[in-house]
Amino acid sequence: MLKERENILYLRKNEETVDWLQSWKFTLFSLLEDLPETLRQHIASISIDGTSATTIIIDSASGEPLSEPFLYNESCPDALPAVKAIAPAYHTVCSGSSTLCKLVSWWNSYESSKESAVLMHQSDWLLWLLHGKLGVSDYNNALKVGYDPENDCYPTWLRAQPYSYVLPLIQAPGTSISVIKEDIQTRFGFSKDCSICTGTTDSIAAFLAARATQPGKAVTSLGSTLAIKLLSTKKVDDARFGVYSHRLDDQWLVGGASNTGGAVLRKIFTDEQLERLSEQINPLEASPLDYYPLQGVGERFPVADPDLKPRLDPRPENDAEYLHGILESIAHIEAKGYKLLKDLGATPVEEVFTAGGGSKNAKWIRIRERVLGLPVCKALQTEAAYGAALLALKGAE
Ligand code: ADP
Structure with a gap:
């Protein structure tokens, strides 16, 4: 353990040589060490969420990686023409950072034997360290490799x-x-009976944390950007707006993300100013100001316009007054987002939970309630880890 710790400190100092797998493994085992010893024997099950499209290729014979991990935001444009040639138009794999593009890029460049290669996502790999069975994943992580949920x-x-x-x-x-590996x-x-369960992606785990379980319940994340996720009985996809659906048992989690959000606010006001100025806002009164707050040019959802x-x-x-106008304008973009999902065929939104830095602003919540015409509240839990724990609970039942 000590050796691993020293190793990580060394890796941190030399960013270019970061050994991601070692650092993830170290973090996982540190977290396990942090669990009070008296509680460990009572843990019935474990699940882990990971970053979507972070991809690892492992040799199933040795358990060793066959390349550096491909990180979530890494793009493999070299593989895009080949992927576009096989996948349906506008499929979610048709993006340079999709898991499938990463796999194809590796496949085309790796010279040695690939016979015993197996693809894993970040959470699959971490879970494998605990259960030891290679080649198992979940349909949320697998969406970006092309799995049809x-x-x-x-x-x-x-x-083929x-x-x-x-x-x-x-x-x-x-x-x-x-069950957990003996070592x-x-x-x-x-x-000995502790069960290791399939995981999900970070953002789905964060949605699960809010415990929005009925169709029509939604979570708006007001972080640097504005992202909405709605539980729907119907699957909805539209690549023009970057709208796609993840499966959640017999329901669909429909999502879209706008480029508006807190990053624009942070450019204009400090968090302390945001709190102080918000106190002066009357949320029951509509602001006459009409903005489209963006950090740069271009928007995808709910308006698909790269030149906006x-x-x-x-x-x-x-x-x-300025802040009131901005908060209200972002609320209108949120409302337009939910309307677009409904127009595309999703279950209409009935109630909105809020996560992210913007969720602590009570005045904004009241503004959004008025603009959306719906009940809006702060989600009690928003940590992805809480959502992963709920998945573990499901696996233990
Ligand atoms: P992310 O994880 O996406 O970077 P966070 O969820 O940490 O973002 O939220 C940070 C954002 O929250 C910042 O962009 C900031 O402008 C915004 N924010 C912080 N405090 C407030 C507030 N009182 N009212 C509205 N927005 C806020």
Whole structure:
């Protein structure tokens, strides 16, 4: 353990040589060490969420990686033409940072034997350290490699590819894979029956944390950007607006993300100013100011316009009025987002929970209630880890 700790400190000092797998493993085991020893034997199940589209190719014979991990935001434009040639138009894999583009890029460049290669997502790899069975993933993580969650299988066009054998078996998130490996169990003092369950992506885990379980319930994340996620009985996809659906058991989690959000506010006001100025706002009164707050040019959702310019003028002399106008304008974009999802066929939104830095602003919540015409409240839990724990609970039942 000490050696690992020193290793990480060394890695941190030398950013260019970061060994991601070592650092993730170290963090996982540090977290397990942090669990009070008296509680460890009572833990019935464990699940983990990870960053979507962070991809690792492992040699199933040795358990060793066959390349550096591909990080979530890494783009592989070299693979895009090949992926576009096999996938349906506008499929979610048709983006340079999709898991499938990463796999194809690796496949085309890796020179040695690929016979025993197996693809894993970040959470699959971390879970594997605990259960030891290679080649299992969940249908949330697998969406960006091309898995079809509606028909619960890999599509024919993907199965026909020479690299299809590296794709993992897919289970629903929160499905028990196996009991914990014996060496981990004895090292940390877990129960022999502790079950390790399939995980999900970070953002889905954060949605699950809010415990919005009925169709029509939604979570708006007001962080640097504005992201909405709505539980729907119907699957909705529209690549023009970057709208796609994740499966959650027998429902769909429909999402869209706008480029507006807190990052624009932070450019104009400090968090302390935001709090002070918000106190002066009467949320029951509509602001006459109409803006489109963006950090730069271009918007995808709920307006698909790469040339859309930020609109933050005219600026009134009174800063509280200015902030009121911006908060209200962002609320209108949020309302337009939910309307677009409904127009595309999703279950209409009935209640909105809020996560992210903007959720602590009670005046903004009241403004949004008026603009959306819906009940809006701050989600009690928004940590992705809480959502992963709920998946573990599901797997233990
Ligand atoms: P992310 O994780 O996406 O970077 P956070 O969820 O941490 O973002 O939220 C940070 C954002 O919250 C900042 O952009 C900031 O402008 C915004 N924010 C912080 N305090 C307030 C507030 N009182 N009212 C509205 N927005 C706020």
